[in-house]
Structure formats: C-alpha cells, structure tokens
Amino acid sequence: MAELNTDSGKKGGKGHSKKLSTRVDLTPMVDLGFLLITFFMLTITLSKPQTMEISMPDNKDPGKDQPKVKASKAMTIILGENDKVYYYFGTREKGIDPKIEVTDFSPEGIRKAILLRNDSAFKAIKVIKKDKDAGIINDSVYKKRVSLVKSAKNGPVVLLKATDKSTYKNLVDILDEMNICNVGKFAIVDITPLDLEFIKPMVK
C-alpha cells in the first residue's frame, strides 16, 4: 500500500527518468504512534469511582427521624482506635450493663455478629436475589421487595458510633458492612458518655 507503482505507463517513453522509490519507512511513525497511545492509556481514568449514598437524620429536629429504639432490637457498634470495633446489644437496663464485645473488620469479626442478628432479612434477600438472577422478577419488583424486607418491623436497628480515634475508612467500612449484610435500619449517631464508659475497660 505504501508503495506506488511508479513505472506504469512509462515504458517505451523517451528516456527513463530516474525512478525514486516512494516507499517511506514508517517505523518511526509507528514508534511515535505507540508512544502517544501509551501516554493516553496511562493518563485517562477508565473507571469512574463509585459512591455510597447515605442519608443522615435531620439534626434540627432529632425527634422526627429518630424514634425511640427498642432496646431488644438495638445493636450498637462503636468504632474504636486501630480498626477495632466494639459492639453490644440493647442498653444499660436496671443497672445491668450489656456485654461489650470487641472485634475487627475481618469477615469473621463484625460481619458475623451483624449477620447473626440480621439473619432472617439476609436470607430473605438472598432468595429474592436468586429470583432476580434467574429472571423471574424484574429490577423494580426486586427493589420493592428488598426494601420491604429491610423495613420489616422485627429487624435490628444498628446505631453506629464513631470515637474520635477512628478514621474515615472505618466509617466507610462499617457503612459498607451494613450494605453487605442488608441491614435496613441504621444510623450514624454521636457517641455518648455512656458508650465511652462501656468501652473504657477494653481500651488498652
């Protein structure tokens, strides 16, 4: 393609003009091409980052969005220092403190504890998801049914409290854990002096 047939129609003509090859060496051009490709490939962002949507309660009128949580359904997760997580169920009742457990972000850690509490909802959503993957139900039905399961009355209510020593990653991780375990009701709330008192003996 790069060579042009230069001697067509020239035969028999008067005197041969000197034939110059029109063949150009394209190697440097290919080099340049690939160099630029490499540059663009390295600079562009192929994947857009994801986002996690969260809604916070209205802090002007805290009573509106935060109904009293029944102690039997409440689970409190406290984000501690060095990626440690403390959790307990219920609250202090009649002077008896709940048992505080300490764990971490590993799959056997906090996830197990949440799943133990949220087992029925998690299993129900698994079944719905199977239906969706099999093509029995469409996307909107799926979403509707999932939200129905998540808002079930007997589901746990998880209160997330972060101490000053925890990091942003801990917060995102625990919110992520809520999504993984399909916890419907959770809220980020300020840590109370009572919580600090609970975890105090466990902080070394």
Next chain:
Amino acid sequence: MPKVKIARKSTHIDMTAMCDVAFLLLTFFILTAKFSETDPTPVTIPGSISEIKIPDVNILTIVLGKDGRVFLGIDNAEKRVELLKKMGERYKVTFTGEELKKFSAMNSFGVPIQKMKPYLALDMGARNKTENALGIPCDSTDNQLADWLFYARDIKGKELKIAVKGDKDTPYPMVKKVISTLQDKNENKFNLITGLEANPLDDKKKK
C-alpha cells in the same frame, strides 16, 4: 556437493498496517480521554461494594485530606464564578475580572475567602503547596464551608449533588465536622466517594 542456495528474503516489513492500527487506537484514546482531575491534596479513597456511579455534571465535591484540610470542587466554570462573586459579597471581598477568570479555571480550591486574592495571584504549581492551600475553614466559629454550600445550592438548585471524597486515614473528628456542617445546611443526603470492591458474600455464593 552442490551448494544449497537459500533465497534471500527481504527483512523489510510493510509497516503501513501497523501504523494504521497504532493511529486508530490513538484516535480512540484521544477521543475517550477524560483526564483525571488532580486532587489538591493526595487522597486515597476507601473501598466499598456500592456500585452507584457518580454523575459527571452538577456535582459538588468536598475533598477531605488526611490532615483535615477541606477543599471544594464544582464542575461548571460559569457557576463557579457566580459562586465566588456571591461569597465575595458575603465576606466583603471584591474580585477583579482577572481574578474571576483565574478562579473559573480552577477545578478545586481550598483557602479561606480572606486569603483568596493572594491565592489566585499564585501560579498553578504554588497553589497546591500546603502553606498556600490552607483548606476551607469549617469550625463552629468560622464556618465558610457552610456558606459555600449554601450559595452553591442557591445557584445550582435542586439538581446539585454533594459528594464527599475523603482520604481513608482522615481522623473521624474531621469527617464529623464536615458531616455536621452538611447537616446544618439541611443537606442530609449526600454521597461518599469510594473505590469498587467485590462483595465478599457474593463470591461465596458462586463457589
């Protein structure tokens, strides 16, 4: 013994086809390229399983550095100028046309409004230095972030989405400051920008 004659073949390869491919790919990459906007401070985002993509337009990004400095980024250059004018009015700082023009070229910024003028006079490289980019104050005594948010919402209307892009090692008190500022401004729904991670429980199911 008869000599075996090996026909000499030219080692010259026709590069045209390769050249075509190279430039085709190049064209593709140039056209699809969307340059990653450099953050004013290095930010490593945490991962999550969430799969919602962030929109390209109408987005206000609050960048939260490891050291707690807060930066703001708004996507539309015209609206950015409008925003700065309003902030200027609020804090009694008037900006010249040239300064507004410079501001419109900035994807993100992070200085107290009082320091905005000298900041704009700096060249591109100097702006990102820690001693110049002080971060937007969002303390209870001087909460300029709240004002920026208020005017951004005012200018952009309901469609504006707010995204928080924080470094994974940012201590929680700084995150809390930003979140409570958002809450104060009635921005109770916002996005946290995260990288993609596989759902660990999904994988188990497949096995």
